[in-house]
Amino acid sequence: KNQVEQSPQSLIILEGKNCTLQCNYTVSPFSNLRWYKQDTGRGPVSLTIMTFSENTKSNGRYTATLDADTKQSSLHITASQLSDSASYICVVSLNSGGSNYKLTFGKGTLLTVNP
Amino acid sequence: DAGVTQSPTHLIKTRGQQVTLRCSPISGHKSVSWYQQVLGQGPQFIFQYYEKEERGRGNFPDRFSARQFPNYSSELNVNALLLGDSALYLCASSTNYGYTFGSGTRLTVV
Numbered sequence: 747k748n749q750v751e752q753s754p755q756s757l758i759i760l761e762g763k764n765c766t767l768q769c770n771y772t773v774s775p776f777s778n779l780r781w782y783k784q785d786t787g788r789g790p791v792s793l794t795i796m797t798f799s800e801n802t803k804s805n806g807r808y809t810a811t812l813d814a815d816t817k818q819s820s821l822h823i824t825a826s827q828l829s830d831s832a833s834y835i836c837v838v839s840l841n842s843g844g845s846n847y848k849l850t851f852g853k854g855t856l857l858t859v860n861p
Numbered sequence: 862d863a864g865v866t867q868s869p870t871h872l873i874k875t876r877g878q879q880v881t882l883r884c885s886p887i888s889g890h891k892s893v894s895w896y897q898q899v900l901g902q903g904p905q906f907i908f909q910y911y912e913k914e915e916r917g918r919g920n921f922p923d924r925f926s927a928r929q930f931p932n933y934s935s936e937l938n939v940n941a942l943l944l945g946d947s948a949l950y951l952c953a954s955s956t957n958y959g960y961t962f963g964s965g966t967r968l969t970v971v
Contacts, residue, residue, distance in 0.1 A: 789962035851903035
């Protein structure tokens with residue numbers, strides 16, 4: 747069964763600190779992996795997207811890594827800000843053939859940044 | 862360039878009623894997908910449409926239906942609403958590489 751597991755479920759850190767979120771997946775055949783940030787009650791916003799051949803991708807203070815052999819990804823947030831408080835969702839794209847791509851979502855890590 | 866737009870943003874319905882949610886994709890995107898996100902959970906796949914044809918269906922009852930129009934906009938219909946249908950309904954439009962989500966429709970069934 748195609749699954750995406752994220753850890754931790756929730757995380758509280760102080761403003762200015764760094765943190766790392768984890769994502770393990772069993773989706774196959776793998777197309778790409780994305781990290782999204784979702785504010786409460788809003789739609790997810792893409793942070794990074796990585797294909798099989800990419801090991802790391804940065805977007806400002808966000809850096810994602812991908813190990814396709816172990817099927818693990820991480821999202822590292824540097825110098826956290828209060829506005830980073832959100833749910834971070836790992837999404838793996840399954841290539842069903844042609845233009846048909848199915849997304850499998852993790853349940854997300856709820857990050858709270860406190861002053 | 863407009864992103865994915867969904868309407869309405871919020872909706873309150875009574876059990877047993879029917880609801881229609883609407884989604885306009887990014888210009889040039891031919892694929893639209895619908896997701897249901899219950900509070901505290903990740904989004905669950907409902908439907909994918911590409912060029913007006915259904916390309917995928919998640920594990921949802923037949924009360925859920927959708928369609929895509931020639932301009933690639935889409936509607937999600939839910940009949941005989943249950944309390945458990947209360948959720949954020951997300952629409953995503955996509956090309957072969959990227960997905961962009963709308964802000965969602967918050968449906969509350971009372």
